[in-house]
Amino acid sequence: MNSLRTSLMLLVAVPLLAFAGDKKTPAKAGSEDKAAASDCHHPADAAKAAPKPEAAASSQDNWKLTRGEALKGANPVKLADLLTKPQPHEGKTVTLEGRVRKACERKGCWMELATDAAKGPGVRVTFKDYGFFVPLDSAGAQARVEGVVKVAELSESHASHYESEGAIVPRGADGKPREVQLVATGVELRR
Numbered sequence: 001m002n003s004l005r006t007s008l009m010l011l012v013a014v015p016l017l018a019f020a021g022d023k024k025t026p027a028k029a030g031s032e033d034k035a036a037a038s039d040c041h042h043p044a045d046a047a048k049a050a051p052k053p054e055a056a057a058s059s060q061d062n063w064k065l066t067r068g069e070a071l072k073g074a075n076p077v078k079l080a081d082l083l084t085k086p087q088p089h090e091g092k093t094v095t096l097e098g099r100v101r102k103a104c105e106r107k108g109c110w111m112e113l114a115t116d117a118a119k120g121p122g123v124r125v126t127f128k129d130y131g132f133f134v135p136l137d138s139a140g141a142q143a144r145v146e147g148v149v150k151v152a153e154l155s156e157s158h159a160s161h162y163e164s165e166g167a168i169v170p171r172g173a174d175g176k177p178r179e180v181q182l183v184a185t186g187v188e189l190r191r
Helices: 002-022 026-039 079-084 156-164
Strands: 064-068 093-103 110-114 122-127 142-153 178-190
Touching: 079 093, 079 122, 093 122, 093 178, 110 142, 122 142
Parallel strands: 122 178
Antiparallel strands: 064 178, 093 110, 093 142, 110 122, 142 178
């Protein structure tokens, strides 16, 4: 009887142990996530912040998409004015409108609003707490965003990373990468 019981337990336990061995242990998964996060500013848990199918029209050429919170009507600021004199707006919540010149091609975790398609300055828009993203093909869409303005000096590694994704990173007279940013709480995109 004992040998039958032992045989049955082995019959069930061995496949379970083999199956469990194929999965990452939490300690290994966490260390891999930290390693990935140190190489890239993108969040390690992309599924958490991945775009959810919300509002989109049936035609690809005529759609409206919203992400994050509903826009609350914060003080509207012209994109050109913000790019010319960002300091008076730093730390304040504003509403901006402009064309998306570029969006993150890896996860949609940032987009760049610009006054023209040339290599002039733009505003990098990121999303509060990486709580939402925009579609990877957002370039060319008309955007209306609401969030907090920030003037930031980037590290060379972040600047290089953004440039590798196709972004235009302006540099000051001293050669250091600086940019106007907006941490958005809500976004509306239209085509």
